[in-house]
Structure formats: C-alpha cells, structure tokens
Amino acid sequence: MTLLSTDRRSFVLGLAGAAASAGLTLPRMAQAATPARISEAIHLGLYMPLYVAINRGLFDKHGMTPDLKTAGGIAQPVPALLSGAADFAVTGTGMSINATVEGAEMVNIAKIAGMISVWVVAKKGTTFAGPQDFAGKTIATLKFPSNTYTTPYYAMKEAGLDPESDVNWMPLPFGAQLQAVADGRADYATVFEWDASIGATQFDLDVVYSLGEALGPAVFSSTFVTRDFLETSPEAVQAYCNAIAEAERMLHEDEQIFVDVAGEEFPTVDPAVIAAARPRFFGDVPLVPRNPIITEQEWATLVAHESGAGTLRANLPYAQMVDSSFAENAAKEFGLS
Template identity: 45%
Template structure:
C-alpha cells in the first residue's frame, strides 16, 4: 500500500557499540532462541536494538544486507542485527510470522502466498533488483537466444527455486513458447550438484546464481552462455518483508532498517571494495578469486544490486508475472496492497540528498 508522507518517525537509538552477526543455517524458533541467548543484553544496555533477519538462503546477491552489516550501516542506524538462513525461499516468511524475526529476505511472491493464506504482510524494501541468473554450459554450447533452449535439459535447484522460475518465465513471457511443449526438461538437484550434471551429460545447461557461476567456470571449466537479466529487465526479485503489525507498532525500527539498506546500496554503487569486504566475511569458504570474478556479474552485468530500496509498480507487476509464469504464485496481489514504499522512499531521499551535499 502507498501512503502520503507523514511526520518524521522517531529517531533510531544512538549507536555505541559494534554489531555482532551470526549465520545459522536452517534456523527456526529454537535456533533464534539460542542466538538471542548468545547475544545477551549488552546491545540493549549500550543503545543498540537487537533485530533478527531471516534470509531465504545465504546468497551473494543479498549483498545489500551483508554490506549493511560489514559496512557498519545497521549499527550506524541503531540496530544490532543477526541474520539467519531459513534454508529455502518458502521458509523465511514463516520465521517472521512465528515472531522469531522482524524481517524476511526472500522472493516477494512468498509474501503474496502467505497473504493469500490470511497473513498480513508488506514488502518494505528491494534487496535484489534484477534476475541475477545465468545459464552455464560446456564451452562451445550454442545457446544465445531463448529458442536455443528448446529440447534441452536444464539442471536447477528444487522447486520453487528461481532457477526454475526464471527460464520458465523467460520462455513463456519473452520467448512466446511453453517449456514443456518445447521439450524442455528441468533436472531438479540439491545445491552444488548442477555443474556436475552438465559435465556428465545429464543436463545440457544449468541455471545458476553467483557464486556458483564463477565457481563453475573456475573449477569445472564451464561458461556462462546466457544472461536472463538481458531479456527480463528490472523487477522486485527479492524484497524485505515485514508484518503490517510491526510497521504500525514500530515504524522507527522499519525506518532504521530501510535507512541502513539504502545507505549500503548507495555505497555499493561506488565502492567495490565494500562488496568484496562484505562478501569475503560472509563467505569465507569461497575462494576470493571467485568472489572477485563474480563482482562484475553482480555489480555491472546485472541490476542485482539495486541503486536504492524503493519498489516501483512496474517492478512489482513484472515480478508478479514472473512468479505466476514460474508457478510459485497462483493468485497475484496488487502493488497497492502489498508494497509500503514510505520507508524506502524516505531513506532514498535522505541519502540522495547526502550524496549531493558531499
């Protein structure tokens, strides 16, 4: 929903100490409880507000969040943030609905599905602003346009992963053909198994996020042969989702969150070292050469990292078409109902003004 501007929200608490962050894969209520126990009360005593974020899975394209952590923007805006990976695109919103996180970072369609089942949610910020996905294949594979996917087997993650939704939407909405009718088969595999399926011939191509694209090139000699962002364009691919109750009860918290994301996104546009610093810290198991190679794909060859967190109606409508074509959303909902842009707009204006004055 969109609203007219209101009086300024209460200021976020002053920042007096550093942010602590823990990543817990597959955390539910018990995991978050343990996390809170480890954080203890010093953050409250020293002026920071503890905040829990549930991300779908741990992905390089969520760099806006990681930059806000490691660039100090969350703590600058008074928040002591802990991020936990829920373990799947459909799992982050239930963590918020259970009261074990304030914000979910996942596909916007998940907020629609939950709302269709009776939840009251809004999308408050754009985290990923484009389709950061590539088709990867053996060198010499002739896939340069959507028609070339006809009759091919595509290695993907398991439904409702965007690795299935993205090619499905692209073929239906941009290519004008149905994948099933065109003989396209999706080979759904666990994370990390897609490259091997291409190497051993079970699949012709694999659809991948970064870091997997750069890993596939460095480790397996595969190449990105098709960029879906080139034909799909901007959309609200991943958003920050909150309950309407939180927005009404604690607008200062929502504003502080959006301020931190907006400032981090603005910084990422001009400071590649921030991207590298945050990514090295978040993904110590990934070769730094892979992360450096992936930076081009995420920062310059796609709109994955937004310039600001606002969500436009056009982006929302494109995303709804994307989710419907991919099958992850059965009944769409309107931009006016599902997006509360006030906080992101305020944050964007604030940091645009700050940039002009600097």
C-alpha cells in the same frame, strides 16, 4: 522429463500450512528499535546489501543492533515473523504475497535484489541468443520450486516454447548442475551465483546468458514486515531502510566492498569465484540495487514471473503489498536515484 503440475500445487499449499501453523492473527506489541531481528531465507550472495549493512556497522549507525538468523528455506521467514521470532523477513518477494493471501498482511519495505538472478552456463564456444535456444536441449537445474527451474520455464513460455515438451529437464541435487554440463549429460545449466562463477573458474564453462537481465528489473528479493509491525514501529522500519540504502550506496560507490564483505560472509568460497562474480552483481540490470525503492514496474515483472512459474496463490496489487515511503525517505537522505 517434465515436472508435474502437482509439484506446484503442493508447494503453494505447503506455504499455506506454514503460515496457518504460525498463527495469522496473533497480536503483536510495538517493537523497540533495537535489536533489529532479521530472518533471512538462506545465506545467499544476492542478499549482499544486508550483509554490508551488518558488517560495516550501518544498522548500529542508525540506532539498531542487528540480530540475523538463517531460517533454512525460502518460506521459513514468514512463520518467523508471525510467531514474533523476527521483525524483518529477507527472502523471495513472492513469499509475502502467499502469506498475505492466507491473511497475514505482509508489507514490502525495501528492495534487496533487483534482478532475477539466474544465469545460463554452457561449454566454451556455445552460442546462446535467448530462451528459444533451449528448444530440443537438456537443461540441468535444481528441483521445483527453485528459480533455476521456474525462471527458464517462464522465459521459454514467453518465447513461445512449450517448456513441458520442447526441452528435457534434468533436476539434480544442489551442486551437481555444473558437472552435468561438463561431462556432456546436459547442454545447459541454469544456476545462481556463486555457481555461475564456479562454472567459469573451476569447470572451464562459459556464462552465456543472463535470464534476469533479459526479463528486466524486478524485485526478486525484498525485506517485508507484518502490517502490524509497520504501523506500531515506523521508526524501526525507517532505520532499517536507512541502513539498507546506505549499504547499497556504498556497494555502488566502491565495488571492492562487495569483494571484501563476500569474503567475510562466505569464507569457503574461492576468492577467484567472488572476483569473477562481482561484475554480474553490477550489470546493466544490477542485482545489487542502486536504492531500496520498489517500483511498480519491478513489482509487475516479479509477479508476472512468479505467476507464470506457478508459485503464487494470487496476484496481489502493488498498492496493497508495498509501502515505498520509508525507502523513498532513505534514498532521499543518501542522494540515491
């Protein structure tokens, strides 16, 4: 079964409607440094630097009082910014591009997730050398535009496969992918964390491959702001980047902080799952960034991925979409490379 290209068009056009309904040209007054009004897409483990900054008092240390609200969808932090309900968006980086195409002028200021966080899960004993091994198999995913679908789709194209005809897609509701592999309906599931570690600890499955590590460093999730806020509240932007930089340093200096804060933020997740997930957040291509700086290469990798998956309205350049000066200042202050 394949997913129709109209799904991609309707998704992208839907983002345009959300941005338009929020009012793209509303004037914004300069915001005070406190509170730091943050809109996150969904409450996800890959936003761990944000949660450490909040839970360990780093925003307060840098003169900000964090006010975090969960928007409920990957595109929803954009209207939160445009309506004035939030100042900082934490979501998929591609959302900043689509909003800017519609005239919103978003600027990415800090890297939150440094790898496209999708893993391949299979029954024990399964060998998987790379995306070419998807050929002829059934893959359990979430529905488009989830990265559990778009990332293997893109990886297969890069490997020379036709993802529309060479594999059988099994898009399922949230939480159903692991069972599909366990009971033999699917050969592989492509999943995020915590699902990868739930598969390993509760379904007797193996995590056989990291699609994100194979694709290389990418600014998978970021914090972005409106250009107006950037220009009128640079002190707030710098304080925010300082808090995120310090959180990322703490996480790499002591990975137990990851375990502790994850337990606080996700109390319903089995501690064994969090412990199993921890190494995957600090791998060769770390999901938890070593610093908040967004590099041109990380931008290029993300844009190539999102374009290939059909979720971008246009390819906008790094120079237009990223201001790395605040993250660079923060990295220098905290001795991050």
